[in-house]
Amino acid sequence: MDVIYRYGLVSDADAMAAYHHQCVVQAYVPRIDGLTEELLDPQRWVTRFAEWISNPDLATVVATVEGVAVGHSCVAVGGEHAGHVHHVFVSPARQRQGIGQELLAVGERLLRRAGCEAIELHTVVGNAPAIALYTSNGWELTDRLVEEDSPAGPYNEHVLVKDLTTGHVGANRSHWDESAPDWLERGRRSWASAPHWGEMMVQESDLVAAGAGVLPELQGRDVVEFGCGTGYVSSWCLAAGASVAVGLDNSGAQLRSARLLQGEFDRPFPLIHGNAEQVPFRDDSFDVVINEYGAAIWCDPYHWIPEAARVLRSGGDLVFLASTPLLMTCAPDFEWGQTSEQLLRPMRDMHEMRWPDFDGVEFHVPHGDMIRLLRRYGFEVMDLIELYPPPGAPERFSFYDRDWAERYPAEEVWVARFSG
Numbered sequence: 482m483d484v485i486y487r488y489g490l491v492s493d494a495d496a497m498a499a500y501h502h503q504c505v506v507q508a509y510v511p512r513i514d515g516l517t518e519e520l521l522d523p524q525r526w527v528t529r530f531a532e533w534i535s536n537p538d539l540a541t542v543v544a545t546v547e548g549v550a551v552g553h554s555c556v557a558v559g560g561e562h563a564g565h566v567h568h569v570f571v572s573p574a575r576q577r578q579g580i581g582q583e584l585l586a587v588g589e590r591l592l593r594r595a596g597c598e599a600i601e602l603h604t605v606v607g608n609a610p611a612i613a614l615y616t617s618n619g620w621e622l623t624d625r626l627v628e629e630d631s632p633a634g635p636y637n638e639h640v641l642v643k644d645l646t647t648g649h650v651g652a653n654r655s656h657w658d659e660s661a662p663d664w665l666e667r668g669r670r671s672w673a674s675a676p677h678w679g680e681m682m683v684q685e686s687d688l689v690a691a692g693a694g695v696l697p698e699l700q701g702r703d704v705v706e707f708g709c710g711t712g713y714v715s716s717w718c719l720a721a722g723a724s725v726a727v728g729l730d731n732s733g734a735q736l737r738s739a740r741l742l743q744g745e746f747d748r749p750f751p752l753i754h755g756n757a758e759q760v761p762f763r764d765d766s767f768d769v770v771i772n773e774y775g776a777a778i779w780c781d782p783y784h785w786i787p788e789a790a791r792v793l794r795s796g797g798d799l800v801f802l803a804s805t806p807l808l809m810t811c812a813p814d815f816e817w818g819q820t821s822e823q824l825l826r827p828m829r830d831m832h833e834m835r836w837p838d839f840d841g842v843e844f845h846v847p848h849g850d851m852i853r854l855l856r857r858y859g860f861e862v863m864d865l866i867e868l869y870p871p872p873g874a875p876e877r878f879s880f881y882d883r884d885w886a887e888r889y890p891a892e893e894v895w896v897a898r899f900s901g
């Protein structure tokens with residue numbers, strides 16, 4: 482049965498109060514002297530959950546099965562308790578299915594996104610399963626206790642804390658090391674195919690026919706891919722006549738996939754484990770810097786674009802594919818949520834972006850900022866190619882439907898020339 486995560490709605494409050502009551506009876510009544518089921522009033526919690534869901538200082542996410550809430554986390558993203566995980570509850574019928582762990586992770590991501598670095602939660606003394614969940618997810622059990630009020634009188638809770646200061650390079654390495662196996666098959670298909678771009682797999686040959694090819698001149702040129710993943714873009718560059726292609730990536734697991742595919746397709750080239758924001762290459766050593774959803778979205782452009790300029794020779798080409806800033810203003814917070822035609826978040830000052838349903842950190846900037854950045858480092862913008870779904874494209878991509886992408890650009894390719 483699929484579990485869907487989304488923000489809580491006031492209409493979820495009844496279901497939340499019902500399983501919350503069961504959890505409290507199961508976990509609290511045996512541990513708090515004098516607390517009896519009769520003392521607990523589920524109706525009070527219906528009102529409270531409805532208030533929490535409507536409170537802008539709180540973010541409440543629910544896990545749903547067939548539309549009905551079976552668990553929730555509620556975190557304080559603003560106000561005097563900012564940084565506090567108020568609740569993680571899962572219906573007893575749905576426990577031990579990983580839902581609590583995911584709700585905890587979602588809550589942490591929302592707090593990180595809200596700028597909270599030192600976060601805290603409290604759990605009733607003796608609630609061993611909850612303490613085990615938290616400590617196995619990196620929370621530190623402190624020796625501090627706080628007193629809570631209950632209808633039966635005060636009781637003690639442990640204080641647990643977590644530090645969220647891991648930077649984006651480490652967070653993205655963990656994300657890609659973990660998810661690399663999910664991308665191997667797709668990588669294999671791309672290695673076996675003619676060049677195509679983005680999630681929508683727009684064919685290079687179609688773009689060339691329309692006068693907007695992505696691949697630059699490659700014959701006899703030295704190419705480096707910043708964030709090569711499984712390495713198919715570098716492989717295409719070699720096939721198109723590049724004299725050298727070097728794949729650089731932050732994830733050892735992704736590079737292992739690339740090495741495997743190099744063997745399968747008998748096309749070896751150097752693979753470097755490194756960070757595209759600080760590349761281990763000499764100045765003026767390449768003619769082309771390229772990447773498709775590599776450094777373009779996983780690295781801070783204010784760090785990787787200067788590195789691209791440093792390693793490019795004069796007259797070199799920079800080509801990269803990313804999501805459009807328009808998509809980033811409209812994309813739902815949860816990847817498989819409904820695509821919106823509303824502007825859900827501001828474009829002004831868009832830069833580092835975090836999402837509640839995964840640990841990776843992305844970077845997206847508005848077009849004006851990108852043009853100024855490129856020009857500051859000696860690039861001339863030659864083209865900005867907006868991609869639309871080709872005939873026969875699937876109905877759905879991550880974050881958007883085909884229908885949306887037929888009307889608005891979801892993916893774009895920047896083409897810039899370095900003049901030194």
Ligand SMILES: C[S@@+](CC[C@H](N)C(=O)[O-])C[C@H]1O[C@@H](n2cnc3c(N)ncnc32)[C@H](O)[C@@H]1O
Pocket residue numbers: 650653654657664668707708709710711712713714729730731732735755756757758773774775776779780
């Ligand atoms: C979606 S893949 C894109 C690569 C390729 N087009 C593919 O699909 O296999 C994103 C890649 O960027 C890499 N990446 C993320 N942060 C990076 C960084 N700081 N430096 C270099 N590579 C990075 C990830 O490890 C991942 O392999």
